[in-house]
Amino acid sequence: MKKVVVLTGAGISAESGIATFRASDGLWENHRVEDVASPEGWARNPALVQEFYNQRRGAARQAQPNAGHRALVELEKAYEVVIVTQNVDDLHERAGSSHVIHLHGKLMEARSSRYEELVYPLTKDRIEMGELCERGHQLRPNIVWFGEAVPLIERAAEECATADVMLVVGTSLQVYPAAGLLHYLPSGRPLYVIDPSQPSTSRRGVQFIAEPATVGVPRVVRELLAQAAGPA
Numbered sequence: 001m002k003k004v005v006v007l008t009g010a011g012i013s014a015e016s017g018i019a020t021f022r023a024s025d026g027l028w029e030n031h032r033v034e035d036v037a038s039p040e041g042w043a044r045n046p047a048l049v050q051e052f053y054n055q056r057r058g059a060a061r062q063a064q065p066n067a068g069h070r071a072l073v074e075l076e077k078a079y080e081v082v083i084v085t086q087n088v089d090d091l092h093e094r095a096g097s098s099h100v101i102h103l104h105g106k107l108m109e110a111r112s113s114r115y116e117e118l119v120y121p122l123t124k125d126r127i128e129m130g131e132l133c134e135r136g137h138q139l140r141p142n143i144v145w146f147g148e149a150v151p152l153i154e155r156a157a158e159e160c161a162t163a164d165v166m167l168v169v170g171t172s173l174q175v176y177p178a179a180g181l182l183h184y185l186p187s188g189r190p191l192y193v194i195d196p197s198q199p200s201t202s203r204r205g206v207q208f209i210a211e212p213a214t215v216g217v218p219r220v221v222r223e224l225l226a227q228a229a230g231p232a
Contacts, residue, residue: 003080004224005163006072007181011170011195012213013087016063038146042113046138047129053141057107057125065095068169068213071221073097078228082163084156086171086178088143101156103178109142153177160184167192167220170213173199192220 010020035041036052073096075081083092083100088107092100112118112133119142120133131139144150160166161184168191173179182203185191193199194209194216209216 001078001080002164002228003082003159003162004075004165004167005159005185006081006083006167006169007171007178008083008085008087008092008169008213009171009175009178010087012066012068012217013063013089013091014170015068015212015214016066016091018060018063018087018089018091033146037143039148042140042145046113046140049140050127050129053107053143054126057122060089060091060107061125063089063091065091066214068217069095069097071218075221075224078225079165082159084159084178084181086175101152101159103144103150103152103156105141105143107141107143110139111142113138113140150177153181156181157184161186163189165190165192165224167194167217169194169217171195171199172197173201194220 014020031052035045036049042049069091072081072083076098081097081099083097084103085092085100086103088102088105090106090108108122110120110122110127112135114137115133115135118133118135120139127139127141129138133139160181163185166182166185166189168182182191182201190207191203191205192207192209193201194211194213196210196212198208198210209220211219
């Protein structure tokens with residue numbers, strides 16, 4: 001069975017109504033990104049950071065997987081599919097995808113602010129100040145903030161290096177190290193980039209689909225499933 005690796009970004013979640021970080025104005029839901037998505041912001045005002053992510057969690061629970069998410073689940077009928085996502089929501093899992101790598105953490109998890117290996121699933125939308133890990137330190141969102149290491153990037157690179165096909169969906173290809181994953185795809189393997197803005201890449205042989213995820217992903221999935229089925 002051939003392997004498809006899919007790198008997804010904020011664009012696919014935005015089509016489900018989840019707000020994205022807009023680099024053009026430096027604000028995320030009316031907050032400076034430095035205040036709510038950095039270790040320095042946490043050190044300055046942890047209560048603000050908690051409340052920001054508590055609100056994001058509630059909004060994410062209200063969102064539903066869209067046609068792009070669902071099409072990637074269909075792809076599993078004929079391919080091994082590995083999704084590498086920059087998104088922190090759980091829309092891929094809720095759609096039914098079985099192998100998802102979250103590069104930037106998971107909104108629906110908490111972790112110790114001191115011991116990053118202590119991670120806890122959340123059954124509610126909120127983490128409160130005063131909620132502690134088992135070793136007595138404040139719980140924080142299990143999110144990889146700007147300036148923090150991306151612990152799963154090597155695993156993602158290994159997946160890309162063994163891919164037969166790669167899809168890039170809803171990402172500007174400006175955020176590293178995730179954008180560098182394209183370079184691990186072996187030369188000559190098909191690469192589809194699905195995004196209305198047609199982000200630039202130095203890689204040759206890219207097939208650009210200048211459509212939103214809800215349109216472009218089902219289209220490419222139909223093509224790949226037809227290829228797997230062979231001649232009629």
